[in-house]
Amino acid sequence: MSQVFVIEGPTSLQGEVTVRGAKNSVLKLMAATLLAPGVSTVSNVPDIADVRIMCELLSRLGCGIDYDAAGGTVRIDVPAAPGTTADYELVRLMRASISVLGPLVGRMHAAEVAVPGGDAIGSRGLDMHQRGLEQLGAQVSLDHGYFVARAPRGLTGADIALPFPSVGATENLVMAAVLADGVTTIENVAKEPEIVDICTMLVEMGARIEGIGSSRLVVTGVPELHPVAHRCVGDRIVAGTWAFASAVTAGDVTVRGVGLDILPNVVDKLLESGAQVTAIEDEDPARAGFRVVGPARPQPIRVSTLPYPGFPTDLQPFVIALNACADGVGLLTENLFEARWRFVNELSRLGAQVSIDGNHALVTGVDSLSGAEVEASDIRAGAGLVVAGLIATGTTEVSGIDHIERGYEHFVEKLTGLGATISRVEKPDPVILR
Secondary structure (H helix, E strand, O other): OOEEEEEEOOOOOOEEEOOOOHHHHHHHHHHHHHHHOOOEEEOOOOHHHHHHHHHHHHOOOEEEEEOOOOOOEEEEEEOOOOOOOOOOHHOOOOOHHHHHHHHHHHHHHHHEEEEEOOOOOOOOOOHHHHHHHHHOOEEEEEEEEEEEOOOOOEEEEEEEEEOOOOOHHHHHHHHHOOOOOOOEEOOOOOOOHHHHHHHHHHHHHOOOOOOOOOOOEEOOOOOOOOOOOOOOOHHHHHHHHHHHHHHHHEEEEEEEEOOOHHHHHHHHHHHHOOOOOEEEEEOOOOOOOEEEOOOOOOOOOEEEEEOOOEHHHHHHHHHHHHHHHOOOOOOOOOOOHHHHHHHHHHOOOOOOOEEEEEOEEEEEEOOEHHHHEEEEOOOHHHHHHHHHHHEEEEEEEEOOHHHOOOOOOOHHHHHHOOOOOEEEEEOOOOOOOO
16 A cells, blocks of 8 residues: 545645745754764754654664654754764665765764665766865775765865855765864855755854855864754745745745745746735744735746755746746756656646756646646655646646655645645555566
8 A cells, every 4th residue: 555645626725834944954954963972952843754764864873862743853862982884774765864974974084874865856976075075085985885985094174176066065075074174165065045054053063164155165173063952944945835836826825934035036936927925024933934925827937947046946846837827838947957857747647738858848838737646756846746736627646745745744734724625545556467
């Protein structure tokens, strides 16, 4: 038996939804606790499958874990000498597992991390991780499916220039450099809010980092770090999902927990589609947010995905879903991950008219979509299919929902709270005749 989401449409989302911490930040914050023995606490933690996987991974490295999913906190008791091997059984489930590499090499001078799995959205090589660690003095190799790094004499500061502003490489190299001997400069780093978040936490732990939020980081190594309590930044991708869901369904949704300041290009595109976007100010970051009122029918938009502060690739499926029901022709250019087009094949089953040419998707809006059986290939593609199902006439069945639940907490419950007719249903696995 497997589970699927069953959506009855069309519907218009109405109401309020709260977004907690960013998946793309909290997992790295949890990994960063390995840099300091003792108890660190991360708050504003979402209740998602990936957090549980990271808890188990850290537990197998010798950490004590106290995860309060309802309260949104995780306490991590890091031993004086954590383990240094992250095995394939867990790493294959979640690409973010590679983020334990930097802290383990930085503090323990050794790490063996299985080459990670994760979403099927295209190639995301680890060459920048390897090259950067080697510049810091580590010996790095790929051995029987494991990324093996050794630095018996410790790491030494170096000048590193990334060929591309990779989020994962930036995180790993910064975490490795904070305990290195000397000064490390890293050029062309990623500038995402999640990078700012992890650098902020490292500084709270005693690290010395200059240039946070810019394309150049200067890290002066310190002898040791100390445990800390840190609140994770809100998830801008989940917030963007709800924003587009409101725009697509002619809805009226208030999103709390994420401010518009970290959604610059997203807001511009929502306004172009005809949606109304209003900021909600509040001293409590959990109450601050924004309201999106969708148009009766969206106008098509043109989007090119780029590293932050450009339009995020993780919101690409929602742009295509919006253009699929827009009054005209829209264009999406994917500049980061080539395999994200797998989503288009499934969306076409709902009646969307999408033409792919290289890294471009030309979408001609149709008057209505129709429900069908579709399959999620990654977190955002799955959520995008659900959003499309909300405006499709009839029943849409989305399989592969384990992908979606890796990145969205209480997805069905929150959609139901906004007026959607959606349920999680057990379905017999197909019988294959031999």
